Amino acid sequence: MQRRNLLKSIAAAGIGGLITPREQKAQTAVEKAIRGLPAPKIKDVQVIETAPAGVRLTVVKIVTDQDGLFGYGCATFTQRADLVKPAVERYLKPLLLNHPVDRIEDTWQMCYDSSYWKNGPVLNNAISGVDQALWDIKGKMARMPVYDLVGGKCREAADVYRHASGSEIQQCVDMAKQFKEQGIRHVRVQVGTPGYEGYGAGGRGGAMVKGLRDTGAVFEPAPYIRRALKLFEECRKQLGEEIELLHDVHERVTPSQAVQFAKDCEKFKLFFLEDPLSPEDIAYFRLIRQQCSTPIAMGELFNSPHEWLPLMSERLIDYIRIHVSQAGGFTPCRKVAILGELFGVRTAWHGPGDVSPIGHMANVTLDVVSYNFGVQEYSEFNANTREVFHGVPVLEDGYVWPSTKPGWGIEIDEKAAAKFPFQGTPGSGAAPSSNTSNPRSGLNGGWGEVRKRDGQIIKQ
Numbered sequence: 001m002q003r004r005n006l007l008k009s010i011a012a013a014g015i016g017g018l019i020t021p022r023e024q025k026a027q028t029a030v031e032k033a034i035r036g037l038p039a040p041k042i043k044d045v046q047v048i049e050t051a052p053a054g055v056r057l058t059v060v061k062i063v064t065d066q067d068g069l070f071g072y073g074c075a076t077f078t079q080r081a082d083l084v085k086p087a088v089e090r091y092l093k094p095l096l097l098n099h100p101v102d103r104i105e106d107t108w109q110m111c112y113d114s115s116y117w118k119n120g121p122v123l124n125n126a127i128s129g130v131d132q133a134l135w136d137i138k139g140k141m142a143r144m145p146v147y148d149l150v151g152g153k154c155r156e157a158a159d160v161y162r163h164a165s166g167s168e169i170q171q172c173v174d175m176a177k178q179f180k181e182q183g184i185r186h187v188r189v190q191v192g193t194p195g196y197e198g199y200g201a202g203g204r205g206g207a208m209v210k211g212l213r214d215t216g217a218v219f220e221p222a223p224y225i226r227r228a229l230k231l232f233e234e235c236r237k238q239l240g241e242e243i244e245l246l247h248d249v250h251e252r253v254t255p256s257q258a259v260q261f262a263k264d265c266e267k268f269k270l271f272f273l274e275d276p277l278s279p280e281d282i283a284y285f286r287l288i289r290q291q292c293s294t295p296i297a298m299g300e301l302f303n304s305p306h307e308w309l310p311l312m313s314e315r316l317i318d319y320i321r322i323h324v325s326q327a328g329g330f331t332p333c334r335k336v337a338i339l340g341e342l343f344g345v346r347t348a349w350h351g352p353g354d355v356s357p358i359g360h361m362a363n364v365t366l367d368v369v370s371y372n373f374g375v376q377e378y379s380e381f382n383a384n385t386r387e388v389f390h391g392v393p394v395l396e397d398g399y400v401w402p403s404t405k406p407g408w409g410i411e412i413d414e415k416a417a418a419k420f421p422f423q424g425t426p427g428s429g430a431a432p433s434s435n436t437s438n439p440r441s442g443l444n445g446g447w448g449e450v451r452k453r454d455g456q457i458i459k460q
């Protein structure tokens with residue numbers, strides 16, 4: 001540039017707005033790029049329901065007014081699966097049509113506030129479907145995986161834990177050995193209690209104890225605790241110290257039993273003890289913290305910041321393990337992860353079979369961008385699930401890897417999804433899909449009705 005022209009451009013920029021030709025050129029290029037990509041608008045909001053592994057998965061698809069540009073988000077609430085679809089179609093879709101896709105925070109807040117009463121699982125899952133679909137779209141627009149959109153990876157992949165179980169202690173230990181041989185470094189161990197219903201054990205050994213109510217499943221906390229402690233002892237004997245052990249109480253014991261159990265676990269050096277208390281009993285976490293050093297994980301039932309904020313800010317738990325769609329999606333859980341970093345609480349996002357592969361990808365994305373990542377629960381995807389969801393997270397040597405493709409990197413074959421309709425929902429006339437013998441368990445997609453010997457129903 002001639003000196004005369006340079007002086008002219010400086011004069012044109014005015015005092016306080018000095019700009020060099022190089023900066024001008026860069027700004028023009030950015031403006032041109034932005035002008036070339038107008039913010040797309042939401043043209044349609046659809047709900048995909050599919051159960052390729054027998055578990056009811058719900059995914060929201062947001063279609064934009066630009067050809068071929070759409071996104072997917074996990075909205076899976078399998079225990080009340082039929083309610084999420086109308087929440088999306090009847091209440092969120094009218095808010096969203098013609099709304100620009102580029103303002104994710106604004107859209108999330110708009111959806112969240114629109115019901116006035118909020119923080120319930122149905123509406124939070126509906127919002128999550130929308131939220132994650134918008135992140136998928138933004139990633140596709142930027143041609144980046146979502147982890148790059150939020151700053152990029154701080155680790156290559158996420159350490160996972162797998163589930164070892166058995167009706168007998170040796171079965172569980174043998175399964176844990178197999179995982180160890182496969183390179184898995186973290187294993188959750190659950191064992192059946194002879195005569196009683198358990199959680200996550202896949203069997204109990206012996207006939208069920210007869211209870212006063214004829215509902216079949218009987219649970220008693222004391223025999224469960226004694227059995228679990230024997231399991232940990234045997235795990236340490238046979239597996240050694242070079243494996244991280246985890247265990248899920250599934251909030252089935254009383255608060256004082258939880259405190260005692262956490263103390264008794266201390267010598268086995270668990271990686272974490274999960275859900276020793278129900279969300280209703282969170283005040284007792286302080287007692288556990290005061291009395292022992294067993295690391296505590298909590299949060300898969302949480303819906304609201306009112307639940308996790310006190311536990312995290314007072315450093316009463318070690319791992320926060322929210323079910324991401326249950327809390328409203330990627331946007332709020334990214335904030336939870338950052339909050340955890342400030343208070344020394346690590347993440348262990350809920351990752352069982354009742355999270356869709358889109359939700360699993362959101363989990364792994366949070367894992368690789370959060371400095372305070374702890375561990376990731378991982379569930380295998382069966383052949384039917386892979387037929388529906390193309391590009392699921394990959395497990396290798398005990399690590400799960402996010403897709404490197406733009407957005408979540410997952411495409412859904414909707415024709416394949418339609419081959420696996422929901423089963424066992426009220427009024428559908430279809431048989432329940434359930435992994436227990438309780439005929440009512442299909443109604444809620446969970447564990448059915450479990451009662452103590454005297455007939456009292458238990459939290460689970």
Ligand SMILES: [Mg+2]
Nearest residue numbers: 248274275300
């Ligand atoms: Mg759990």
